[in-house]
Amino acid sequence: MVMYKIEYEDGNARVGKLRTPHGEIETPFFMPVATKATVKTLTPEELYSCGVKAIISNSLHLFLRPGLEVLEKHGGLHKFMNFEGIIFTDSGGFQIIREGFFLGIRDEGILFRSPYDGKKYLFTPEFSKEVQLRIGSDVAMMLDYCPPYPVSYEEAKKAVLLTSRWAEKFPKGEDKQLSFGIVQGSVYEDLRKKCAEDLARLNFDGYGIGGLSIGEPKDVMHRMVEIVNSILPKDKPRYLMGVGSPLEIIEEVKRGVDIFDSVFPTRNGRHGSALTWQGKVNIRRGEFKNDTRPLDENCSCYTCQNFSRSYLYHLFKEKELLGMRLLTIHNICFLQEFMARLREEIKEGTLEKFAREIERVYR
Numbered sequence: 193m194v195m196y197k198i199e200y201e202d203g204n205a206r207v208g209k210l211r212t213p214h215g216e217i218e219t220p221f222f223m224p225v226a227t228k229a230t231v232k233t234l235t236p237e238e239l240y241s242c243g244v245k246a247i248i249s250n251s252l253h254l255f256l257r258p259g260l261e262v263l264e265k266h267g268g269l270h271k272f273m274n275f276e277g278i279i280f281t282d283s284g285g286f287q288i289i290r291e292g293f294f295l296g297i298r299d300e301g302i303l304f305r306s307p308y309d310g311k312k313y314l315f316t317p318e319f320s321k322e323v324q325l326r327i328g329s330d331v332a333m334m335l336d337y338c339p340p341y342p343v344s345y346e347e348a349k350k351a352v353l354l355t356s357r358w359a360e361k362f363p364k365g366e367d368k369q370l371s372f373g374i375v376q377g378s379v380y381e382d383l384r385k386k387c388a389e390d391l392a393r394l395n396f397d398g399y400g401i402g403g404l405s406i407g408e409p410k411d412v413m414h415r416m417v418e419i420v421n422s423i424l425p426k427d428k429p430r431y432l433m434g435v436g437s438p439l440e441i442i443e444e445v446k447r448g449v450d451i452f453d454s455v456f457p458t459r460n461g462r463h464g465s466a467l468t469w470q471g472k473v474n475i476r477r478g479e480f481k482n483d484t485r486p487l488d489e490n491c492s493c494y495t496c497q498n499f500s501r502s503y504l505y506h507l508f509k510e511k512e513l514l515g516m517r518l519l520t521i522h523n524i525c526f527l528q529e530f531m532a533r534l535r536e537e538i539k540e541g542t543l544e545k546f547a548r549e550i551e552r553v554y555r
């Protein structure tokens with residue numbers, strides 16, 4: 193069955209349709225992050241009202257808490273969190289080695305200790321897939337080894353060799369759930385190339401590009417994405433993991449990326465920072481104290497339709513939780529509107545012009 197179909201192209205940018213067990217979605221799209229089975233502070237209805245069709249959760253976090261038994265008792269993650277859209281799950285490889293419970297890398301997988309009960313676990317590619325199947329997500333990301341940045345060439349090479357080996361072992365071809373590979377290789381061109389070539393030979397339903405947007409210079413990230421996308425099969429979706437600012441999204445869509453996720457809009461919202469068509473706005477600034485206009489006059493979200501900048505300023509000054517919620521709603525809605533506009537510009541063949549407008553306000 194064909195899971196992905198490209199319908200429009202503008203340079204290297206594409207608009208396509210990705211089919212999943214919970215419906216179809218048009219690319220390029222952005223996924224809010226729901227690591228622990230919640231997009232922080234928002235209800236599913238609030239997500240739908242912003243046009244969110246897909247989110248990403250984390251299988252390692254869910255495995256540890258609430259645990260697979262609890263999820264299965266509900267009939268899977270969709271029912272547990274009452275979200276009817278598309279759910280991606282990350283394998284957790286990225287998180288394991290960054291958090292305190294990492295014990296080491298083995299040839300077979302990643303060894304870690306649960307911070308809750310002290311039990312040791314070895315996550316292998318096969319076990320990672322089994323966990324994600326039991327969680328019931330629509331798209332499972334393969335178990336990968338994602339070293340931090342900066343990292344030595346030797347360590348990055350080891351990560352690529354292990355990731356390629358685990359990619360072969362990661363189960364694919366399951367009707368209930370798509371499987372995506374993840375290309376590693378840090379900032380080393382030959383390693384990115386090798387990893388992309390190794391994974392391109394395997395029949396994944398799509399491909400993640402991991403280990404970027406973790407502190408390396410922006411032009412290096414652009415270069416790595418270009419190399420990887422020149423090798424990955426053109427007819428499979430490409431997902432740049434952890435990227436979510438309007439400027440970076442547009443830069444990478446121009447390089448052929450179809451899917452994004454990031455805590456950028458939610459985390460910024462909770463800290464009083466709003467994404468608007470005029471650029472980033474910090475609502476805590478004194479100039480908003482008496483400003484009765486909405487956050488963004490061109491935004492149709494619940495926050496902009498009902499509240500003034502002055503009220504939002506007041507909520508943040510008083511550290512009221514509603515302020516965080518309202519800005520999160522706006523940021524999620526803004527980014528969905530931004531992605532819809534991006535898809536239209538690709539269809540019209542005017543992406544380059546739109547990119548220059550966004551550069552002007554976000555640079």
Ligand SMILES: [Zn+2]
Pocket residue numbers: 487488491492493494495496497522523525526
């Ligand atoms: Zn708004």
